[in-house]
Amino acid sequence: MADEIVLLSTWPSMFGMRVRVALAEKGLKYEYREEDLRNKSPLLLMMNPVHKKIPVLIHNGKPISESMIIVEYIDEVWNHKSPLLPTDPYQRAQARFWADYVDKKLYDIGKKIIWSTKGEEQETGKKELIECLKLLEGELGDNPYFGGENFGFVDVSLVTFSCWFHTYESYGNFSIETECPKLVAWTKRCLEKESVSSSLADPHKIHDFASGVRKRLGIE
């Protein structure tokens, strides 16, 4: 029976991109539907009534929400190819821990840099971002990927933020490559993978998008 897979997302969302990367890793065909967050579709509201957010994966009519929960679901269902989580329980737990860390920290810190009107908050955001990325860089160590030799769960959780780095750098007035060279090398390594390069948005388009939102909010 052919699987019917639909992904509701928005093109700049680093959370939606995570699902795209996972689906591409597994070589899955799916229907992509772009949502307008200022005019959410009845399908989105029906499939994610709790949060009314993207991304939502609809697999044979059943919705799954929350990006890393979706990624884990994809990994469990299509377990024949490109495993994203390791088999050892402790390593799996470590992967979940770091993906959770990315989730808890990066987005909110990034918001301070891009959407804030207060210089002090922006400075704080910049410091916190560098601190987080350095911690993650330490966790990567000398491995090619967070998953070790292979691209994995934590790589998926973090790599999609990389297309927002240029925007953070531009508004925060700093260079992530100067602060975290190994991490930036890792992003370039990930982008060599088709699943990543075909799923991430163009950093300059992200910057234009952010600029548009800032103008609309009256902060640019």
Next chain:
Amino acid sequence: MGEEVKLIGSIQSLFSFRIEWALKLKGVEYEYIKEDVRNKSPLIFKYNPVHKKVPVLVHGGKSLPESLVILEYIDETWKNCPLLPEDPSQRAMARFWAKYADEKCLIAVWQAYMAEGEEKEKAMGPALESLAFLEKEIKGKKFFGGEKIGFLDLAVGWIPHWLNVLEEVGSMKLLDAEKFPSLHEWAENFIQISPIKECIPPREELVSYFHSALIYLRSLSANKP
């Protein structure tokens, strides 16, 4: 599997209790190391340098923080008495609701507990809304895990005791038996099950802790510019 298991936890922490319940359900022997959240020991900084919080599970010398991550680790390591269902979409749902309960419900309850005066009524809104979602989820089931308690029951296991204390100390009523009959019934059933029944925090301890926490937190916001 003969490796030593230690749990660094505290009796005020609802997150710690989840782990104790899981370990006891699976019949895993462990050493409990008591932390005082108001006065953290060097142990916590050593075993959880990133978040500096309880609980932390230490298994064969390897440490693991973050309660929901620990629960999944326990479920994968000790396969008896499974906490998560086998079906991937049901597993995703259990994870979704556990995350929701921690990130929305608990936070909303906390905000309502801290709020004062006119703000309290307003703050209770999101808390009630989140309880309504959980009510819908438990309707028609004995436990969130079905006939037996599972991952999600442990994740929302703070409701029977901690919510009750937060309601008292925070002068509010959230889990109304008339408004949320299924959730209320689940709470009553949950605390009757072994090992939950034998492993609950002393109420006076929780009341005293949340009472002093409230005074402290309110004084912090009063001093904010």
